[in-house]
Amino acid sequence: MGLKDFFKNRQLKKAAKQQIEMPSIELKSIPSDETLCTLWTKCQSCNQLLYTSELKKELSVCKHCDHHSRLTAMERIEQLVDYGTFIEIDYDVLPTDPLTFSDLKPYKDRLQHAEKSSSAKEAIVTGIGSIDNQPVAIGSMEFQYIGGSMGSVVGEKITRLIEKAIKKRLPLILISSSGGARMHEGILSLMQMAKTSSALKELHDAGLLYISLLTEPTFGGVTASFAMLGDILVAEPKARIGFAGRRVIEETIRQKLPKDFQTAEYLLLNGQIDMVVHRKELKKVFSDLVRLHTQNDKKFFFNDELVLNVKDTPLLAKV
Amino acid sequence: MKANIVPLDFEKPLNTLSKQINELEQKSSLVNGNKKLLIDLKTEYEKAKADIYKNLSPFDRVKIARHPQRPYAVDYINHISPSFYELHGDRTGKDDNAIIGGLIEIDGQTIMVVATQKGRNIKENQKRNFGMPSPEGYRKALRLFQHAEKFNMPIITLIDTPGAYPGLEAEAHNQSQAIALNLRELAGLTVPVISIVYGEGGSGGALAIGVANRILMLENSVYSVISPEGCAAILWRTREKASEAAKALKITAKDLYELGIADEVIPEPVGGAHYNIEETCKNVLSSIKKHLDVLNKLNGEELRKDRQEKFRKIGEYIQG
Numbered sequence A: 001m002g003l004k005d006f007f008k009n010r011q012l013k014k015a016a017k018q019q020i021e022m023p024s025i026e027l028k029s030i031p032s033d034e035t036l037c038t039l040w041t042k043c044q045s046c047n048q049l050l051y052t053s054e055l056k057k058e059l060s061v062c063k064h065c066d067h068h069s070r071l072t073a074m075e076r077i078e079q080l081v082d083y084g085t086f087i088e089i090d091y092d093v094l095p096t097d098p099l100t101f102s103d104l105k106p107y108k109d110r111l112q113h114a115e116k117s118s119s120a121k122e123a124i125v126t127g128i129g130s131i132d133n134q135p136v137a138i139g140s141m142e143f144q145y146i147g148g149s150m151g152s153v154v155g156e157k158i159t160r161l162i163e164k165a166i167k168k169r170l171p172l173i174l175i176s177s178s179g180g181a182r183m184h185e186g187i188l189s190l191m192q193m194a195k196t197s198s199a200l201k202e203l204h205d206a207g208l209l210y211i212s213l214l215t216e217p218t219f220g221g222v223t224a225s226f227a228m229l230g231d232i233l234v235a236e237p238k239a240r241i242g243f244a245g246r247r248v249i250e251e252t253i254r255q256k257l258p259k260d261f262q263t264a265e266y267l268l269l270n271g272q273i274d275m276v277v278h279r280k281e282l283k284k285v286f287s288d289l290v291r292l293h294t295q296n297d298k299k300f301f302f303n304d305e306l307v308l309n310v311k312d313t314p315l316l317a318k319v
Numbered sequence B: 001m002k003a004n005i006v007p008l009d010f011e012k013p014l015n016t017l018s019k020q021i022n023e024l025e026q027k028s029s030l031v032n033g034n035k036k037l038l039i040d041l042k043t044e045y046e047k048a049k050a051d052i053y054k055n056l057s058p059f060d061r062v063k064i065a066r067h068p069q070r071p072y073a074v075d076y077i078n079h080i081s082p083s084f085y086e087l088h089g090d091r092t093g094k095d096d097n098a099i100i101g102g103l104i105e106i107d108g109q110t111i112m113v114v115a116t117q118k119g120r121n122i123k124e125n126q127k128r129n130f131g132m133p134s135p136e137g138y139r140k141a142l143r144l145f146q147h148a149e150k151f152n153m154p155i156i157t158l159i160d161t162p163g164a165y166p167g168l169e170a171e172a173h174n175q176s177q178a179i180a181l182n183l184r185e186l187a188g189l190t191v192p193v194i195s196i197v198y199g200e201g202g203s204g205g206a207l208a209i210g211v212a213n214r215i216l217m218l219e220n221s222v223y224s225v226i227s228p229e230g231c232a233a234i235l236w237r238t239r240e241k242a243s244e245a246a247k248a249l250k251i252t253a254k255d256l257y258e259l260g261i262a263d264e265v266i267p268e269p270v271g272g273a274h275y276n277i278e279e280t281c282k283n284v285l286s287s288i289k290k291h292l293d294v295l296n297k298l299n300g301e302e303l304r305k306d307r308q309e310k311f312r313k314i315g316e317y318i319q320g
Helices: A005-018 A033-037 A052-057 A075-080 A107-118 A152-168 A183-205 A248-254 A264-269 A279-309 B007-025 B033-053 B058-065 B072-078 B122-131 B135-150 B168-172 B174-187 B203-207 B228-238 B239-249 B255-259 B277-296 B302-310
Strands: A040-042 A049-051 A088-089 A094-095 A124-129 A134-141 A170-176 A210-218 A231-233 B099-106 B109-116 B155-161 B193-202 B214-218 B222-224 B264-266 B318-320
Touching: A005 A088, A040 A052, A049 A052, A052 B155, A075 A124, A075 A134, A075 A279, A088 A152, A107 A183, A124 A152, A134 A152, A134 A279, A134 B239, A152 A170, A152 A183, A152 B318, A183 B174, A183 B203, A183 B222, A183 B228, A183 B239, A183 B302, A210 A279, A231 A264, A231 A279, A248 B109, A248 B168, A248 B214, B007 B033, B007 B058, B007 B255, B058 B193, B058 B222, B058 B228, B058 B239, B072 B099, B072 B109, B072 B155, B072 B193, B072 B277, B099 B135, B135 B155, B135 B174, B174 B203, B174 B302, B193 B203, B193 B277, B203 B318, B214 B255, B214 B277, B222 B255, B228 B239, B255 B264, B264 B277
Parallel strands: A134 A170, A170 A210, A210 A231, B109 B155, B155 B193, B193 B214, B193 B222, B214 B264
Antiparallel strands: A040 A049, A088 A124, A094 B318, A124 A134, B099 B109
């Protein structure tokens, strides 16, 4: 929303209050206070006020402190995939309540609440899109939906995406942002770790590229399964990534942990990931990585054709 | 009730009765009145026993699964195989004693066994880290899985762990990657893999050696995505509600069998495995043989497919 819209909205609100008709303004509905407030966004790291539309242009990176704020699953995809090329798959795979789980609140209610508050249907969006005209299978996690936790639906959608990538021989990109396995689906959530990893074994053996992007935050059952199995592991600056949560570790070993513990930079120093990439560079890096890992295949394919053409020559046919 | 067994809180009434019976029995000359009392006490004891063990809550089973006298991996190995050649180390710098592994023999077939192992006392637990493996333990396990694959040995994994160790060094050495890699590589093996959960199946730390063709669970073992205490602390905001969390999470052997994850529930003696270790081990061995017989008939590709299909099916969702 631009400044002009902001003032238009204000006028419209005023008019609505005084019940004056203002036919000259063409806005479909009266915006809520909430929408009006979205004009400015406060950086969660340095508390500076940022003009929202400008922040979006900067890919939600604060221009003052370089803080990478959390993105929704779709924002992520929009930033990486060529405009208009993304086709979502398995959007109709929806959660259920297999254990009729209830803590302080029934799981069914939590699901409904999550759908409302995140405007997502589950904790992941999957589909096919292009990065600089190179088709990829891509999945992006939605942290706003019950902490991006992995239950049956996340496991199923990732597994189907991997199967699709194998079938169409596409590189796979998974973007993680998750607190881990979803407790409300109990053991079924845990088994999704095995299910996704098992599908990745097939992808691995098929010789296909898998790039895993780890974003703030990635923990627990997600890190301990598909997120850490990438051929290339990329993280965003300062993203917190780990197996156990900081508090659990501090309680177990009874000592304070270093400040940078479990940050992307710490993981890079400890040899756990390949690179830390600024959000502005991500698309180019992904595009290059996909190209570098697939261009040789095309060459080999070309060679194969050559071999096929001259297959009568026994010496060459063996190559 | 065996005198040397530490009673759990729900077993306290039984313990009092059995003490009274013992006292009476030790009196050399029994007068008639005492005889009748003894018989009455015994019937009361049997009734109480049947009552208590029939109505165990999920959290009672957690307590049995964690009983300090419950048989551990080494006990099972010693009972089911005439010999055990333990193999050590991850070959990159450490031997994690929370995971043990090596060669055993069942009916003339060499088998690779990989297991988590707890300690019986503080000193042992310093060595075993309370059965919580480090990344190096999982890498040792992976090395042994690959060894088994090379020499065409079926793999049996025995699981009893509170979970993978949540420590500073474990994180620095990449606990998550060690677990993830095991999940992926186990999925691709072409030898039979049987996992037996004999105590606590602690989340990812257990699954890291549990991607198997058959998952068997002892009657009083549990397998869960998070400990009941951990779940209660997060969702109920107090650890006191662990008993409710244990119920909600559906973690008992029976629950997992009904959910189609466990393939068989191996029966335990009344009261739990620690009341009769020989009998428990006998049940475990006969169950292993039964499943091994079936899996031995499949070829490598079939075994891999069988395992992958087992996990591919797991999960409940609605479509459309």
